[in-house]
Amino acid sequence: xxxxxxxxxxxxxxxxxxxxxxxxxxxxxxxxxxxxxxxxxxxxxxxxxxxxxxxxxxxxxxxxxxxxxxxxxxxxxxxxxxxxxxxxxxxxxxxxxxxxxxxxxxxxxxxxxxxxxxxxxxxxxxxxxxxxxxxxxxxxxxxxxxxxxxxxxxxxxxxxxxxxxxxxxxxxxxxxxxxxxxxxxxxxxxxxxxxxxxxxxxxxxxxxxxxxxxxxxxxxxxxxxxxxxxxxxxxxxxxxxxxxxxxxxxxxxxxxxxxxxxxxxxxxxxxxxxxxxxxxxxxxxxxxxxxxxxxxxxxxxxxxxxxxxxxxxxxxxxxxxxxxxxxxxxxxxxxxxx
Amino acid sequence: xxxxxxxxxxxxxxxxxxxxxxxxxxxxxxxxxxxxxxxxxxxxxxxxxxxxxxxxxxxxxxxxxxxxxxxxxxxxxxxxxxxxxxxxxxxxxxxxxxxxxxxxxxxxxxxxxxxxxxxxxxxxxxxxxxxxxxxxxxxxxxxxxxxxxxxxxxxxxxxxxxxxxxxxxxxxxxxxxxxxxxxxxxxxxxxxxxxxxxxxxxxxxxxxxxxxxxxxxxxxxxxxxxxxxxxxxxxxxxxxxxxxxxxxxxxxxxxxxxxxxxxxxxxxxxxxxxxxxxxxxxxxxxxxxxxxxxxxxxxxxxxxxxxxxxxxxxxxxxxxxxxxxxxxxxxxxxxxxx
Numbered sequence: 279x280x281x282x283x284x285x286x287x288x289x290x291x292x293x294x295x296x297x298x299x300x301x302x303x304x305x306x307x308x309x310x311x312x313x314x315x316x317x318x319x320x321x322x323x324x325x326x327x328x329x330x331x332x333x334x335x336x337x338x339x340x341x342x343x344x345x346x347x348x349x350x351x352x353x354x355x356x357x358x359x360x361x362x363x364x365x366x367x368x369x370x371x372x373x374x375x376x377x378x379x380x381x382x383x384x385x386x387x388x389x390x391x392x393x394x395x396x397x398x399x400x401x402x403x404x405x406x407x408x409x410x411x412x413x414x415x416x417x418x419x420x421x422x423x424x425x426x427x428x429x430x431x432x433x434x435x436x437x438x439x440x441x442x443x444x445x446x447x448x449x450x451x452x453x454x455x456x457x458x459x460x461x462x463x464x465x466x467x468x469x470x471x472x473x474x475x476x477x478x479x480x481x482x483x484x485x486x487x488x489x490x491x492x493x494x495x496x497x498x499x500x501x502x503x504x505x506x507x508x509x510x511x512x513x514x515x516x517x518x519x520x521x522x523x524x525x526x527x528x529x530x531x532x533x534x535x536x537x538x539x540x541x542x543x544x545x546x547x548x549x550x551x552x553x554x555x556x557x558x559x560x561x562x563x564x565x566x567x568x569x570x571x572x573x574x575x576x577x578x579x580x581x582x583x584x585x586x587x588x589x590x591x592x593x594x595x596x597x598x599x600x601x602x603x604x605x606x607x608x609x610x611x612x613x614x615x616x
Numbered sequence: 617x618x619x620x621x622x623x624x625x626x627x628x629x630x631x632x633x634x635x636x637x638x639x640x641x642x643x644x645x646x647x648x649x650x651x652x653x654x655x656x657x658x659x660x661x662x663x664x665x666x667x668x669x670x671x672x673x674x675x676x677x678x679x680x681x682x683x684x685x686x687x688x689x690x691x692x693x694x695x696x697x698x699x700x701x702x703x704x705x706x707x708x709x710x711x712x713x714x715x716x717x718x719x720x721x722x723x724x725x726x727x728x729x730x731x732x733x734x735x736x737x738x739x740x741x742x743x744x745x746x747x748x749x750x751x752x753x754x755x756x757x758x759x760x761x762x763x764x765x766x767x768x769x770x771x772x773x774x775x776x777x778x779x780x781x782x783x784x785x786x787x788x789x790x791x792x793x794x795x796x797x798x799x800x801x802x803x804x805x806x807x808x809x810x811x812x813x814x815x816x817x818x819x820x821x822x823x824x825x826x827x828x829x830x831x832x833x834x835x836x837x838x839x840x841x842x843x844x845x846x847x848x849x850x851x852x853x854x855x856x857x858x859x860x861x862x863x864x865x866x867x868x869x870x871x872x873x874x875x876x877x878x879x880x881x882x883x884x885x886x887x888x889x890x891x892x893x894x895x896x897x898x899x900x901x902x903x904x905x906x907x908x909x910x911x912x913x914x915x916x917x918x919x920x921x922x923x924x925x926x927x928x929x930x931x932x933x934x935x936x937x938x939x940x941x942x943x944x945x946x947x948x949x950x951x952x953x954x
Binding site (some may be wrong): 526541544547549556563597 | 666675724811850858864865866867870874875876877878879880882883884885886887888889890891892893895896899934
């Protein structure tokens with residue numbers, strides 16, 4: 279019998295194990311337009327924190343005592359859905375569980391056979407060819423309209439989205455400054471090709487960012503890709519060149535505590551004519567899906583974009599993997615392997 | 617002999633009278649491409665506070681012991697500049713003085729005879745047909761892309777820019793909520809046609825804004841026109857509808873104190889996909905000057921856009937008029953009449 283993590287209570291601040299409970303899923307014969315799947319990989323992502331709240335947001339709230347959902351890679355075991363046959367590998371939204379019945383509401387999509395045949399791993403569709411890579415690509419190239427020659431600052435540069443931003447920007451001939459927490463992560467961001475790295479755990483962000491810009495001979499930043507908010511965002515306002523563009527992807531610093539952010543340099547919006555824009559992947563994805571797959575597929579195939587995976591094994595480990603996102607325990611993409 | 621206010625020292629925080637000194641201007645015979653003018657009206661504007669600093673910004677810094685400059689309406693007394701003859705009324709940048717020699721660097725422009733003949737007052741080119749009206753028009757319609765049906769929130773709604781925003785928005789069939797300090801100013805904003813007003817001196821902004829939206833049956837704001845920053849800006853983030861646009865025109869709350877702004881709702885940038893953009897008039901003006909003059913001229917002629925002038929008399933009163941901008945002593949446009 280398939281099992282799934284259910285939301286047992288809503289967190290106040292940082293979630294804890296008590297907010298999750300692992301329960302059996304109901305079983306039955308398949309109806310038309312249903313699949314039975316065995317999941318292979320589950321995604322845990324920071325945006326899921328918002329879904330644990332009751333507040334209206336862009337992604338529907340998880341409901342108390344109901345199974346949680348999220349990106350997953352599964353293998354079709356039984357099919358009453360046209361176009362799917364047992365053995366197919368699919369990307370779908372029925373994550374946080376080891377398998378079970380998947381309907382059209384879980385948006386099952388077969389992984390492209392050509393990509394798999396060329397050696398792309400299935401879980402790539404949970405990161406660089408999926409949500410996190412798409413978020414990086416859209417935010418950098420569409421929302422921030424970054425172009426060759428720009429100086430790009432990216433926070434959480436060792437994360438799944440940030441590491442993709444670093445590499446796409448380098449492939450497009452931009453100068454990249456990445457911020458990450460700790461020398462281990464910074465070393466990986468260096469390896470990805472960043473022109474400079476900042477260890478935000480080693481000291482305040484702004485002086486380090488200023489020093490990096492000076493070393494690189496740059497007057498300021500043209501683009502900021504924000505994954506964290508707070509001190510990083512303020513440092514970006516402080517160092518923005520005229521007409522800088524900020525793509526606001528996440529503010530993981532404040533998802534849990536809800537504290538006010540102290541913005542000393544927000545006022546530079548006006549003299550520097552800064553454009554700051556929040557965005558989410560799903561608004562933009564349909565319009566640019568084809569271009570994204572072609573471009574990102576090429577970057578991955580050529581080795582210009584790689585990833586590191588932080589893997590937790592077994593369904594039981596899913597909440598721990600998720601909670602690790604908020605304490606910086608992942609390098610690259612956090613995944614659960616079943 | 618003409619006199620001008622000179623910058624005698626740079627302010628720390630709020631400027632004081634000691635930062636200004638009134639001194640004689642050098643006199644001489646006119647050279648080619650010079651005018652001698654007698655000024656009639658001087659403009660004082662919040663952006664001039666930035667010019668008192670040494671920092672690089674979009675408008676050049678005033679220099680110590682040099683005459684200050686700014687928008688002015690003058691009458692030509694003597695001309696060696698082609699196209700100008702004595703008696704012409706001109707808009708130029710040689711303000712903060714009672715007259716003297718004006719070169720091409722002060723950008724003299726004759727006021728359009730047709731507008732004057734139709735009864736438009738010369739000083740209108742210092743407000744609704746000039747810097748403040750243009751700033752309102754560009755920020756609302758171009759930067760925030762406000763459209764009929766939108767719900768617009770504007771701070772400093774009793775100021776020169778804000779009052780123009782209220783009226784342009786109403787003429788374009790938007791719902792408008794204006795914030796101002798004190799019942800006197802709020803009553804004027806009401807008279808301008810605002811659907812609701814908030815007195816920020818009477819209590820915190822956010823609960824008042826929430827209550828106004830509820831009274832109007834609106835889910836939130838689509839556009840925020842920011843003149844003040846701080847608490848108003850945070851309230852705008854708190855109440856923004858999806859895909860809201862913020863035009864950041866000024867942050868008078870923080871020009872003088874340089875304190876950090878406490879932003880509790882900035883994180884809503886992401887789920888609500890808010891676009892916030894700082895802008896300045898001079899970047900945009902050339903591109904839309906013709907359209908602005910035609911549109912704004914029509915709105916003024918029809919009575920859809922009016923203004924109140926807060927007038928100080930005599931050159932000696934210029935610094936006091938300027939300082940009054942930072943303590944909210946103006947309703948509408950603050951002017952000095954010579």
